[in-house]
Amino acid sequence: MTSIILGQGRDGSSIELDLPELLATRLLVQGNSGSGKSHLLRRLLEQTANVVQQVMIDPEGDFVTLAEHYGHLVIDVEDQSEASLRAAGERVRAHRASVVLNLEHVEAEMQLRAAGAFLNGMFEAPRAHWYPVLVVVDEAQLFAPVAGGDTTDEARRLSLGAMTNLMCRGRKRGLAGVIATQRLAKLAKNVAAEASNFLMGRTFLDIDMARAADLLGMERRTAESFRDLARGQFMALGPALSRRPKLVAIGSVETASHATGPILVPLEPVPAEELRDIILEPIAELSPRPRRENRPPPPDLLAQLDAYGTNRDAAEISTATATTTIEADPDTLWSLVSEVASGDDADYKPLATLYQDFQLRARILGLPRTILDLPSFQRILINSRVGLDRSRAETEEWQQAEHVAHTLPEDVRGVFLLLARHAWDALPCPDDDALARAYGTHSLGRARRQLNYLEEREVIVLQQTSSQRRVAIVGIGWSTT
Ligand SMILES: Nc1ncnc2c1ncn2[C@@H]1O[C@H](COP(=O)(O)OP(=O)(O)OP(=O)(O)O)[C@@H](O)[C@H]1O
Ligand SMILES: [Mg+2]
Structure with a gap:
């Protein structure tokens, strides 16, 4: 299979995308917020998931659901150093692993550094590993901006350099860039210019329209028609798509995005005084639980x-x-x-x-x-x-602990039961390393946050003495020493 069906044309015919051609000639997707770019990228990734290696640079954590469905590895960058991300980029190529780089939980500065390091790692992989890989970057204007924002020059240089490598020098190395942007005018010119395929969605601003017309080599007046496109409709042009501009309505997707469109719900009137109490109620600070x-x-x-x-x-x-x-x-x-x-x-x-x-x-x-x-x-x-054998695991006491564990989300049960086991045997509280292992992470900070979460859920009580932690398990009456 070399072509995938991207969607339908005006007359209901299938509009195809030639995958080998795409790998050689790259793709730029542009459209205002809500025009359907992420949906389009999802369609593209889903249709090609079993055919080609994929790397998704995902600033919003939107594609984690896709990873779950197709078995892609999700790399949460908050747990990683720049050096380890660079190494990961290189290893991804050696092992031909499909990956979603999830940048959702970090600040703009770290998003640039992480994406830059990872892409450079991929770019610098040794020649023996130059297998074709689709590298998809959503919100590309973040990573290759025309002008500086709140981020440091250094981070911007790193990320822009990596994006330039991807789009301008990546082809020989098997890297096929697919980038999507809301604002063409905010995307660095050299990065945009290297794509030979375009999917142009609904666009309102004149300045974006003018850039689009330039790139596509069409009259500015013709580009005006981009205003009238509906959500999910794109004008397709390029060697992998069509030799003449052609309208395509993007087909459906299998996996759902975390983000859903706005839904109007009728308002229920509440008296202002009652509202005051609700809105200004003192807060109990809950730390977010990582997904x-x-x-x-x-x-x-x-x-x-x-x-x-x-x-x-x-x-x-x-x-x-x-x-x-x-x-x-x-x-x-x-x-x-x-x-x-x-x-x-x-x-x-x-x-x-x-x-x-x-x-x-x-x-x-x-x-x-x-x-x-x-x-x-x-x-x-x-x-x-947690070190229990069958005979101990089947005692009534332990089943009580398991019962409590079952009231918790699945990913923290292991942490809770590790604490419970230590408390049951009156052992010292497990160290951060052990907690991290029980949570299945290499990040000690992340593991420690689970302790706070468990305390908020009132299944443990934390008592901190200088460096030692003491944990009591609520309701069972056990406590670590
Ligand atoms: N072809 C389509 N068919 C059905 N629903 C679609 C289609 N395209 C987009 N949608 C829906 O429209 C909404 C907005 O689409 P999407 O998130 O892809 O927009 P976007 O261009 O990525 O916006 P942003 O730039 O704000 O991220 C989503 O709820 C999406 O499911
Ligand atoms: Mg989007």
Whole structure:
């Protein structure tokens, strides 16, 4: 497959985008806020996800949902240094990993530095790793601005240099830039000029329209028609799209954006005095809880295993689903799960990957892979991570702790149960390193924030003595020493 369907033309015909041509000739998307640029990029990424490596520079965290769906790695830059981002950029090329660089949680200055370092890392990868990769940058005017904003010159130079490399010198290195901007007039000229394909959406400002007309080599009066485009409609032009400007209504997408359009909801009148109390009520400061979600296991390896399947396998799986209980010795399951838990870097791997590892081991022992469902697997995994064996995990006391854990969001349960286990055995409070591992992050700061979050949820009480922390678990009456 070399072409994808981008959407429909005026007459309802399919408008295609030639992928190999795009990789060679790059793409610029422009349109005012709400014109549908991010939707368009999502369509492009979804349609090509299984064909070409993708890197998404995502200033708004909009594409994290796409990553979850297609198994892309999400890199949250707040946890990373510039040097490690540069190294990550290089490794992404060596391993041909599809990645979303999530810049949502950092300030403008750090957004520039992070994107610059990562893109430069990709650009500087050794020749042996110059595989084709689609590099998509949303809100490109942030990273390649015409003029300075609130950021330092140094950060701007770094990021602009990286964007120039991407668009002007990237092709030979396999980097195919796709950039989208709200304001063409705010995007550095040399960066915009290197794209040979254009998708122009609704545009209001004369100055943007004039730039668009220049780039497309069309009369300014013709460019006026960009005002009349509806949301989701773009004028397409370029070797990968069409030799003459052609209208395209972008097709639908599979994954949802976090951002939804405005919805009008009827107002309910509330008396002003009552409103005062509500609006000016003293605040309880809640620290935001970082987002971290698990995605369902990708099928690949197991699907391959299944492809070798014999009748025996089919019979085995059908009995497993028919009776739902094939008895396996619980101790065997526990030891299988602890082997998975103690694997290299297992603390930092997504649940889905670990579960897949478990299923593989189960299959090797001749057990059906349906032997343990995901929630049960996760339960044993957490228990074994916090150092409990089956007999202790099944005591009534511990089940109480697990009960409390279940009232919490999934990603902090491990942290809570680690604290609970230490408290149960009257051990000292686990150090930041251990907490970070339990949360599956390398960032100590992020791990410490989970303690505050747990305290806000009133499942633990923190008592700080100089450098030592003391934790009491609410409701169970345990406390670390
Ligand atoms: N082709 C389309 N079909 C259906 N809905 C669309 C289409 N294009 C855009 N939308 C919807 O319109 C809204 C705005 O689109 P989108 O977020 O892509 O705009 P944008 O140009 O990226 O805006 P901004 O510059 O503010 O980020 C979204 O809710 C999106 O789902
Ligand atoms: Mg957008």
